[in-house]
Amino acid sequence: MSYRKVRFEYYQVVYRKKDDNPADRDRLFDLLVWMNKAMKKSLEGRTYDYRQEQARLENAYWDDELNFYFLHFVRLRETNIPSTAKADSQVVPMELDDDEFIGEEVSALYDENNHVLMLQRNRYSLGPEGIEEYLNLVWDDENETIYLRPICPPNAFELARRSSEYRKISIRFADMNSEKNERLMNRLKSPLKRIISSFDEYKGLNAQVIITVGNTKNSSLDDQTISDTLDDIENNPEFFSKAEIAKRDDEDARVELVDLFAHKAHDFATFRMEKRESLSHFAIAKEMWTIYSANEGCNNRQKDINSYLR
Numbered sequence: 001m002s003y004r005k006v007r008f009e010y011y012q013v014v015y016r017k018k019d020d021n022p023a024d025r026d027r028l029f030d031l032l033v034w035m036n037k038a039m040k041k042s043l044e045g046r047t048y049d050y051r052q053e054q055a056r057l058e059n060a061y062w063d064d065e066l067n068f069y070f071l072h073f074v075r076l077r078e079t080n081i082p083s084t085a086k087a088d089s090q091v092v093p094m095e096l097d098d099d100e101f102i103g104e105e106v107s108a109l110y111d112e113n114n115h116v117l118m119l120q121r122n123r124y125s126l127g128p129e130g131i132e133e134y135l136n137l138v139w140d141d142e143n144e145t146i147y148l149r150p151i152c153p154p155n156a157f158e159l160a161r162r163s164s165e166y167r168k169i170s171i172r173f174a175d176m177n178s179e180k181n182e183r184l185m186n187r188l189k190s191p192l193k194r195i196i197s198s199f200d201e202y203k204g205l206n207a208q209v210i211i212t213v214g215n216t217k218n219s220s221l222d223d224q225t226i227s228d229t230l231d232d233i234e235n236n237p238e239f240f241s242k243a244e245i246a247k248r249d250d251e252d253a254r255v256e257l258v259d260l261f262a263h264k265a266h267d268f269a270t271f272r273m274e275k276r277e278s279l280s281h282f283a284i285a286k287e288m289w290t291i292y293s294a295n296e297g298c299n300n301r302q303k304d305i306n307s308y309l310r
Contacts, residue, residue, distance in 0.1 A: 002272075002273045003270050003271065003272055003273060004270070004271045004273050004279060005268055005269075005270050005271075006120060006121070006122075006268065006269050006270075006271060006279075006284065006287075007120075007121040007266055007267075007268055008118055008119065008120055008121070008266060008267045008268070008269070008288060008291065009118075009119050009121060009128065009150070009264050009265070009266045010116060010117070010118055010119075010150070010151040010264070010265040010266065010305050011116070011117045011119060011128060011148035011149060011150055011151060012028075012114070012115050012116055012117070012148075012149045012151055012309065013028070013029045013031050013110075013115045013116075013117050013135075013146065013147075013148060014026035014027060014028055014029050014115070014146070014147050014149055015027050015029040015144050015145060015146045015147065016144070016145050016147065017143055017144055018142070018143045018144070018145075019143075026147065026149065028115045029115060029146055030112075030115075031069075031110055031112070031115065031117070032069070032110075032112055034135060034138065034139060034146075035060040035069070035071070035110075037138065037139070038057050038060060038138050039057075039059075039060055041138075043056065043058075046138065047076070048134065048137045048138070050075065050126075050130065050133070050134065051130075053075060053076060053077055054075075054076040055073065055074070055075050055076065055126055055130065055134050056073070056074055056076065057071065057072070057073055057134070057138070058072040058073065058074050058105070058281075059071070059072045059281075060072070063285070063289075066285070066286070066289040066293070067293075068109050068110065068111065068289060068292075068293075069109070069110040069111075069112060070107065070108065070109055070110070070281075070285045070288075071107070071108040071110060072105065072106075072107055072108075072281045073105070073106045073107075073108070073125070073126050073131060073134065074104065074105050074106075074125070075104040075105075075106075075124070075125045075126050075130070077104055077124070104122060104124040104125035104126075105122065105125055105281060106119070106120050106121075106122045106125040106126050106131075107120045107281050107284045107285055107288065108120065108131070109285065109288040109289065109292060111292070111302065114305075114306050114309060116151070116305055116306075116309075117148060118288055118291075118292055119131065119148075120284055120288070128148050128150075131148060132146065132147060132148045135148075150264045150265075151264070151265045151305055151308050151309065152263055152264055152265060152308065153258075153263060153265060153308055154308065156258055156259065156260045156261075156263035157230055157233075157234045157260060159258055159263070160230055160245050160247055160258050160260065161227065161230060162249065163247035163248060163249055164220075164248065164249060164250055164251075165218070165219075165220040165247065165248040165249075165250075165251070166220050166221040166223070166226045166245060166246070166247050167212065167213055167219075167220070167221070167246040167247065167248065167255055168210065168211065168212040168213070168221075168244075168245070168246040169210075169211050169212075169221065169226065169229065169243075169244070169245045169246075170208070170209070170210045170211075170242070170243070170244045170245075171192070171208065171209045171210075171229075171233070171240060171242070171243050172206075172207075172208040172209075172240065172241045172242035172243070173196070173206060173207050173208070173209075173239060173240060173241065174206075174238065174239055174240060174241045175205045175206055176196070176199055176204075176205055176206070176207075176239070177205065184196060184236060184239050185197065187232070187235065187236055188232045188236075189228050189231065189232060190225060190228035190229040190231070190232045191225060191229070192209075192229060192232055195207075195209060208242075212246075218251060226245070230245075230260075233260060234260075237261065240261070242259075242261065243259075243260040243261060244257055244258065244259050244260065245257075245258050245260065246258075254267065254268075254291075265304070265305055265308060267291050267301060269284075269287045269288075269290075269291065271283065271284075271287070292305075
């Protein structure tokens with residue numbers, strides 16, 4: 001049995017007019033109007049060229065059971081095509097007909113009350129920039145440009161500190177030398193000081209450190225050590241190129257990975273993958289609802305995301 005881990009990110013759908021001043025606030029965009037316009041087109045009519053390939057909206061609809069809008073996009077790939085093989089014969093390149101493609105899918109949940117788009121990430125399909133480009137291709141208004149603005153917690157370090165359990169911390173140092181090492185050593189109070197002291201022995205310029213509790217359930221890295229480490233990173237950001245911490249607010253909450261320098265609000269879900277089957281849009285949509293919906297008790301991400309917007 002295999003499993004697939006999927007990341008979801010949160011964006012607010014906004015737009016700007018051509019004559020808006022840079023200091024003007026973004027305007028909230030009504031994606032329902034866009035969905036209505038797109039779904040009036042045929043499948044072929046809503047297929048657009050995208051970076052030497054094609055992309056389209058497969059479907060956009062209201063789910064009566066889950067009480068949210070969902071969108072289903074696909075990137076139509078015709079390059080880097082895989083091969084097929086049988087147990088008793090050699091591998092054979094897959095041949096596509098002229099009107100056939102490899103479909104790379106991505107799903108989204110839309111909360112129209114706050115113009116929030118919960119977007120699945122799939123490295124092979126459309127990313128947020130690609131979805132943003134597609135929205136504008138369909139909208140086709142030279143006076144208006146649609147944007148997906150990442151929704152971020154107000155302070156990632158404070159978010160990390162408000163936790164009862166720390167599962168992992170990952171730190172990547174900026175390129176270091178003896179002079180930088182010495183300056184940083186004089187500022188640090190956490191065990192990072194001892195780690196950095198070994199750099200000169202290795203004659204290395206760059207390093208990444210990952211510390212985890214492993215597979216032990218309900219275990220946590222030391223609170224005071226993590227607190228000191230967070231202080232060191234926050235007070236000396238020029239010495240670090242990346243810092244992430246996996247934390248949990250309580251034993252009933254999900255483990256959340258916080259990017260301390262570029263933290264977008266996000267969640268993860270793990271899906272069991274059956275042999276010879278792909279991960280369906282409807283399975284993803286149901287899991288997105290489970291994560292986001294206010295009906296799911298303590299894991300109320302809808303409330304969290306809306307608080308970030310305020």
